[in-house]
Amino acid sequence: MKTKGTIGLLLLAFAAIGHAQSSVTLYGRIDNGLTYWSGRADGHLIGAESGSFGESWWGIQGTEDLGGGNSAIFKLESGINTLNGAVQNGGLFGRHAWVGVANDRYGTFKMGNLGAGEIMQDSYDLDPQVFQQFALSTLVRGRNWSQAGNGMEYSSPTIGGFALKGQYDVTNNANGWNTAASSTGVSGSGPNQLGGAQGRADGIKAVYNGSNIELLAIYDETRDPNGKFSNVYVSSRSALAGATYMWGPLKAYAGYQHLSAPDASLSSYGVASGTLPSGVRGVPTAVDHEWIGLGYRINPAAYVTGAVFHANANGGNGNATMYTLGGTYNLSKRTFFYTELAYLHNSSTSNLGLGNGYIDPYGPNQTQGGAPGNVSPNYGHSQFGAIAGVMTLF
Template identity: 60%
Template sequence: MVKKTILAALLGAMATAASAQSSVTLYGRIDNGVQYESGLPKGSQISAESGDWGESEFGIKGAEDLGGGTKAIFQLEMGLNTQNGSYGNGSLFGRAATVGLSNETYGTFKMGNFGAGEIEQDSWDLDPQVMQAYAISTLVRGRNWSQAGNGLEYTTASFGGLTLKGQYDLTNANTWNAGSPGSAPGQLGTSTGLGSAQGRSDGLKAQYNASNFELQAIYDEIRDPNGQFSNVYLASRSILAGGTVTFGPVKVYAGFQHLSAPDASNAGYFGTATPTTLPGGTSLPTAVNHEWLGAAWQVTTDAALTAAVYHANANNGNGNATMYTLAGTYNLSRRTFLYSELGYVHNSSTSNIGLGNGYSDPYGANANNDPVNGGDNTNPNYGKGQFGAFAGIMTQF
């Protein structure tokens, strides 16, 4: 009897130790709201939306203590459309499916599908509107929401506030830069600009954090399935830099981004079919300059307001667009908050950027500007503006 008691005690101690050395966490968030937009090709629209503030998601992450300060880590994460129950990001665990090792001294190494963790998405940290629907990705047609799979990633430990990060996508293709079907969960494709695999992607990030300010710089490359930089909004080089400064309850944001796609051409994008009608003198842009300035004010413990202005100028006659935003959040608890945002885009005469995400408003004319070849998209008419407003609730677990 005594032996059995001792054995039970030992097994209990071992189970407790194992529990202390490893952990598995289920987490997620649900974001649902209502949105109104005007200036669409067919007028205005009221719609139920999932993910205007941030994509709904469900995930599992875990860590196992291997000793010596090293942990084995993993993460599986899926995007959700909680209005209709479907999953997003192209596959079941399209947001993340990684495994790796982490050490407080040597940093963190991961392998797998980075999905929504493509290195350019770290730019949300420089965005006054934290990458919600009308934010840093809008005027570059979703370029900052790119994804990456089949990848390797290394992040250093912090050295006096400085952290470095590198990411590389192997593509799984027999050509170094090109992509193969399923090589990455990207946005690239044919005349719509969406839907098939990317080619190679890679990037570097440097970030410095101090007590009241932050500096960040990101360089990344995303190639099309042929290994080229063929669309400034999809397959391009990006260099982005900016910073934040905090003054009491106010945080000020500023940033600049340059996109370059030297291989871009109308023929390469529209194919051999009759090109979509474009304003006179324009062709697919090969460069875009994008800058923004904004501030977030923590009005009370529970209420916050953010305001920001974004501006983008595309070459090859494509003009410029400016977006004005105002947003607010109110915390109902530590896990649940209400949100709302207003956004307005003003386009020059040869620009038609809308409030979409790059999927709904890719480069090209809408059906009003080109009834024969115009795309079924949400782009405003050339030279016209677009207004949007949404409100919703987010809960996290």
């Protein structure tokens, strides 16, 4: 009887919530496909993959009309691996868990886990391959997929095509404004820290949208748990700018990004002394990244994209160039097929891979028990990748 009573109270609570909200929406998407990946330290891979075009997720979002042009808003969103059902992004609502207020004249304010809404992820707009597996984050080892918790965000209204956004992510550490309070409990700020500790993060974005042009600039900082800029691919300063231009069925992309990590050291990269190749003077403290691309709408159902990305790391860490070709075919408004090819060429002291930093972080392919420590290519070697799959949205 007690259990029945508890369930009844919960049902009444949810009914009250549903009545109070102007709208509550359950949404999501599922992406599963196949992948081929050559040039890895552990050989060639043919396998199944979740999220090649984009991470699978589900979420709940809502808005309540408060009157006078004001609304209360919220979002809870969870990333999932749809091959095995595992929760991703470090926690159940690791992608988003925030509440906010929106005003028609004055803009929007949010607080909570901004997660995958970390401001550098807005570089999506400048990516010819729209954050697919082989795209804008590949040659910077996932830096443009940064995440951050404990956040506050303000977005201005759009005036004459211009809009601004600012974010600030605190650490909740009484003993250090820039340093992490603990090693657990907040979203990480980089691909190797999801669900781990973060130092202070912040950023600002300016965008202009005209009838056929978009101009975008983003500056952000993600610090390590000690409050340092210690890894150019994880905890660093990033300045990014670019543009897109549309005419008819064509859309052109161009952009530039500079990464800086002045506190970088061998230990902050987890690299042992004497293991870097000849000609490398030290770990990278700066990376320059540029790209161009073109999209073409063949017909209402079919779209193709092509792009070239290039990155150069200082300290003798070499450069890499990635060539990509992708395509989508819409089966309906909610479901489409996709495919993408990528070829990544490294100079003699570079070993960037197609894993976006998650399984191929900076450093040599050191082995443990005969198994490679990561799947980066060997220095000076190339990789080829191909994906194909289907995504459906609900």
